[in-house]
Amino acid sequence: MKNMLKGLGAALCVALPLLAQAPADAATPAAAGAADQALVQRGAYLAQLGDCAACHTAPKGKPFAGGLPMNTPMGRIYVTNITPDAQTGIGGYTEADFARALREGVAKDGHNLYPAMPYPSYAKVNDDDVKALYAFFMHGVAPVQQANRESDIKWPLNMRWPLMFWNMAFLQKGAYRDKPGKDVAWNRGAYLVQGLGHCGSCHTPRGVAFQESALDESGSAFLSGALLDGWFASNLTGEHNSGLGRWSDEDLRTFLKTGANRHASAFGAMTSVINNSTQALSDQDVAAVSAYLKSLPPVGGNGAAAYTYDPQATKVSLDRPANDAGARVYTAYCMHCHGVDGRGFAPMLAPLAGNPNVLAKDASSLINVTLNGTGDLVINGVPSPFPMPGFAAVLDDKQIADVLSFVRAGWNNGAPAVGAAEVAKLRQSTQAGR
Structure with a gap:
């Protein structure tokens, strides 16, 4: 199902007064610099929302320098350096290069990324948010010279070119579009959950080609729970027993902000999501995520009757x-x-x-x-x-x-x-x- 400074609204509040003070025909250098800083700040919020640090920062490692091992059905891979270091990171990426890697899973040199990078979710990120993220990673992150480590996947499974066909089959390009008939909060929640939040990457079952069985609520398997790397990521639908059916809106908002409520506590990979991402969500975004998740119909479960306590x-x-x-x-x-x-x-x-x-x-x-x-x-x-x-x-x-x-x-x-x-x-x- 992973924010973070006081949100998009706060960044705009910083930027708009500064722009208002500038002449109509051109921004002063000071105002332009402040506006750029607001964009970096907004990108920092979005990077937390996407929980980028959880995967791209190894234990005791430097922020975003990579090296974290990640198990896949084919073998272990090591997450890459996404600091702005020109030699070992993404310092040489243009904004277009960055957008392609983020939303299509293709690096600057043309090699395909493994779908352990949740680019099928990030494909839904809109252009404005991509711009802010690029500004943050280029100007808000310290460069770290740390070479990327090769995966432990053996030949021929380590060949990347078949991923082109995987993308043709399973990657749905195009930023999220608001659903007609849904209110602003629901659409914001859907955008966050399906996009940068990439909740489906863990909480949606995968098919034989390691593809998510559904990428949004139009698929019945979406967020119905999934086994991944030794953990079963919980059912996030309205299912009464193993899902969120008994959780109130307040229960869910409390869990996202603190990792615990009267029903459960976070553990496993979800601990990292709470620590690095959701606790820093703005109240408005927490409410939006909750509104969207609470709208999902019940799916999954073990077929048992609705739970009632009996000691x-x-x-x-x-x-x-x-x-x-x-x-x-x-x-x-x-x-x-x-x-x-x-x-x-x-x-x-x-x-x-x-x-x-x-x-x-x-x-x-x-x-x-x-x-x-x-x-x-x-x-x-x-x-x-x-x-x-x-x-x-x-x-x-x-x-x-x-x-x-x-x-x-x-x-x-x-x-x-x-x-x-x-x-x-x-x-x-x-x-x-x-």
């Missing part, structure tokens, strides 16, 4: 934990944070009863976060006090399967059980190289 059976199990292996693990390791009633202490400690991630068909995210924990949510510079710890070194595969099966059945959650083989598979894939 009784689970309370009995926890009263006599020796009768249930999963309850024993829960009592020892989970109950102090998530509670006997499964409701946690939201928003500081996530509830498990009725949590959409618990109710999802795919348990990958639950397994992954139990094994590996999650990074800190950092809101307004303050880290969250109670991040989820990892239990890979403490619990074996069967214990994790048992406790997650207990949680997915508990408090009337009614979700499928987890097998030890599923845990073992994710343990191997996520612990490799640690």
Whole structure:
């Protein structure tokens, strides 16, 4: 589903008074410089909205210098340097070169980018926003001389020319156009979610060619949840159990700004999205995103009846934990944070009863976060006090399967059980190289 200074409105408020002071026939150099700075500032907001830093900045690396490893079905690639360094970054790019790379996935030298770069979403970015982004990356980012690293994808899968045909089949060119019959907020939200926010890149299932199954709400699979790199990105439609059907507009706006609400807390890749992007959204843009997402009809889910909370059976199990292996693990390791009633202490400690991630068909995210924990949510510079710890070194595969099966059945959650083989598979894939 990833803003950031006080928005487009703030940038325009800075620029318009300065332009008004200039002569009608020409801008003074000072006014032109100020106007350029306003464009850079606006581009900074848009870069946060697009969550560019999350992918293009490696841990402990310099901003936008690349090097972050990213797993794909074909192998590991390393994200590129997009600082304005002339030798190793994009300092030699014209605005047209930049726009082509952003919206068509073609670098200055003509080679095709892997669609791990979400250019099918960025294709919808309008010309004014491309101009502002270009101004930011050329004049608001410090150049860093850091050579790009070759991918680990083996020949012949590392050949780029077949991506031309991939683009012909799956890339829909053209900036977003407002939908008739929809209000300003809905269209703004649709533009942000489908475009720079590139929410579909993670939250929409992919086809056999790694293409998103839908790029907007006209496709039934759009934002219905998807497995990606060991995490199941949540269903963002109005589905009652695993989607946003029980979330109010306020719930969703709170989650985008803080990463937690009475239903769930962010983890995995979504932690980075909250930290680097959505918490800095202007209130107007948060409201627009929420309006759009809340308009999406329910899709997906596990076919279960609409969730209602019922603690009784689970309370009995926890009263006599020796009768249930999963309850024993829960009592020892989970109950102090998530509670006997499964409701946690939201928003500081996530509830498990009725949590959409618990109710999802795919348990990958639950397994992954139990094994590996999650990074800190950092809101307004303050880290969250109670991040989820990892239990890979403490619990074996069967214990994790048992406790997650207990949680997915508990408090009337009614979700499928987890097998030890599923845990073992994710343990191997996520612990490799640690």
